Amino acid sequence: DGGITQSPKYLFRKEGQNVTLSCEQNLNHDAMYWYRQDPGQGLRLIYYSQIVNDFQKGDIAEGYSVSREKKESFPLTVTSAQKNPTAFYLCASSNPAGSEQYFGPGTRLTVT
């Protein structure tokens, strides 16, 4: 079955540590996205990538970094520079432009 996988489901880290969230898709989509969701709030775009080896900052990119070396993979690194990293992180993909997005199950990150 085609879809998007995110791992792990739950992640715990100490303050000051970088952490990388995994996102893999087998839908053959060109575009991929990372969102952050805080309790009771909507989605905020962190980074997006329209094609391999290219990505753009979203609305809240500070303290985050990404790479897009393969079409199937779009990992997100939450760095120690991110002031409030505890949140639910969602990865999505789409193809072609203007179509709906397909979401992964999310990773809940807790930093203490």
Place this chain on the structure above:
Amino acid sequence: GDSVTQMEGPVTLSEEAFLTINCTYTATGYPSLFWYVQYPGEGLQLLLKATKADDKGSNKGFEATYRKETTSFHLEKGSVQVSDSAVYFCALRRGGTGGFKTIFGAGTRLFVKA
């Protein structure tokens, strides 16, 4: 800039009641409009979509009509079930060079009581 406004929740209904969740948008051009649903602890799933004015999207008993004159895309269901309890997000996406970003509303939480 583009924006989506949807009614605040939570919305609490009894089973078999009629549901309306209001959504209005601001955008240039002719965006595509979407409703997504999120069940607890999960990612979002597409519920329905409409790509041009007067289109009606429908799925699983839910419907929404793209109204350009009122810039609205209200979600309706004639008879809700307990299993419909979730958070519903209205969203828009413009085509062209600005088309890779989707703008989401804040979400409306729905509780359906048995």
